[in-house]
Amino acid sequence: MDQKKLPRQLFELIRRTSTDLPPDIQGALEAGARREKSGSSSRTAFRTMLSSVELSRTEDVPLCQDTGSLVWHIHYPDGSPLLPVEKEIEKAIAKATANSLLRPNAVDPVTGKNSGNNLGPGAPVLNFHPWKKKMWEFQLLLKGGGSENVGTQYRLPDAALGAGRDLDGVYKCILDAVWKAQGKGCAPGVICVCIGGNRDTGMEEAKKQALRKLDDVNPDPELAKLEKKLYADCNKLGIGPMGYGGKTTVLGVKIGKLMRHPACFFVSISYLCWSARRCTMTIKGGKAKYSN
Numbered sequence: 001m002d003q004k005k006l007p008r009q010l011f012e013l014i015r016r017t018s019t020d021l022p023p024d025i026q027g028a029l030e031a032g033a034r035r036e037k038s039g040s041s042s043r044t045a046f047r048t049m050l051s052s053v054e055l056s057r058t059e060d061v062p063l064c065q066d067t068g069s070l071v072w073h074i075h076y077p078d079g080s081p082l083l084p085v086e087k088e089i090e091k092a093i094a095k096a097t098a099n100s101l102l103r104p105n106a107v108d109p110v111t112g113k114n115s116g117n118n119l120g121p122g123a124p125v126l127n128f129h130p131w132k133k134k135m136w137e138f139q140l141l142l143k144g145g146g147s148e149n150v151g152t153q154y155r156l157p158d159a160a161l162g163a164g165r166d167l168d169g170v171y172k173c174i175l176d177a178v179w180k181a182q183g184k185g186c187a188p189g190v191i192c193v194c195i196g197g198n199r200d201t202g203m204e205e206a207k208k209q210a211l212r213k214l215d216d217v218n219p220d221p222e223l224a225k226l227e228k229k230l231y232a233d234c235n236k237l238g239i240g241p242m243g244y245g246g247k248t249t250v251l252g253v254k255i256g257k258l259m260r261h262p263a264c265f266f267v268s269i270s271y272l273c274w275s276a277r278r279c280t281m282t283i284k285g286g287k288a289k290y291s292n
Contacts, residue, residue: 002286003088003287006283010089011092012142012288014093014102015096016168018041018062018279019063020056020058020247020263021276024215032248033046033050036248042248045244049187064273064277066105067101067102067144068105068144069105069123069124070142070144071127072089075133076128077132078130090119094118094125097118104117106117106238128262130197133184133244138280139279141210141211141278144186147185147272150185155265155266156170156173157169157265161173167222170255170267172197174230175233175237177269179237182239183242184241188241188248188251189276190214190254190271192210192269192271194258194268195223195266198261198264201258202258204267205257206256206269209254210254210270210276211278211280215229215236218254220257225242226255227252233272234262235250256264279292
């Protein structure tokens with residue numbers, strides 16, 4: 001990795017993530033628009049979304065006024081120094097904020113003061129993962145606050161839902177979460193789930209599912225079947241884009257799993273809004289490649 005090129009490469013990653021919707025998400029929005037009746041509020045909502053996507057791309061401006069919290073997953077060659085990279089990420093974030101590619105979203109919960117540059121304790125969220133490859137991979141997710149507000153976590157068994165400690169119980173939790181959201185969180189979105197883990201690791205893994213492409217297939221056959229069933233059944237709820245009603249309530253369902261303690265069974269759900277801003281940058285031999 002070329003340390004001289006890294007600042008420009010990181011800034012470009014942030015710019016692309018903030019201003020350019022991934023092709024699979026845009027394709028799902030276009031398909032959703034075609035399914036709705038001409039002249040309906042649902043189709044109008046989709047058309048507005050797609051117009052916004054095109055405007056952001058051509059004008060190089062953020063897809064949404066809420067540019068979210070910055071969640072990073074960095075895979076690096078084992079043994080590489082990380083502190084210089086962390087510092088360059090922070091500098092790129094501050095520069096992107098100053099250039100209005102990011103809205104200042106880091107607020108001190110005690111004083112109420114905004115840091116003004118998206119930096120501070122817990123901001124950004126940095127996850128470093130060593131691997132044996134001789135290349136770097138930077139995955140960036142901009143997670144909006146509105147969608148974060150409708151994320152939730154269930155503890156099984158749940159008597160109110162009649163949900164036990166099995167995949168049928170998990171199914172009931174996810175369907176309940178989508179129903180309770182009722183179009184909030186800027187629907188239609190992607191429902192990102194983790195089965196198992198504990199209170200914190202479950203939510204972290206659920207959010208990692210947001211980095212998956214809509215058309216991928218879960219390597220676990222049972223989870224692949226559950227994702228497919230939930231996608232179909234969530235879209236039968238009739239909630240539709242922004243709660244206007246219609247045939248598209250979710251764009252996808254992505255489910256991961258973690259080992260759990262025998263005493264615990266958590267179902268963690270992270271909602272990703274239609275403006276699903278994710279992008280990956282790989283660096284090998286100093287050259288950067290981008291993919292969202």
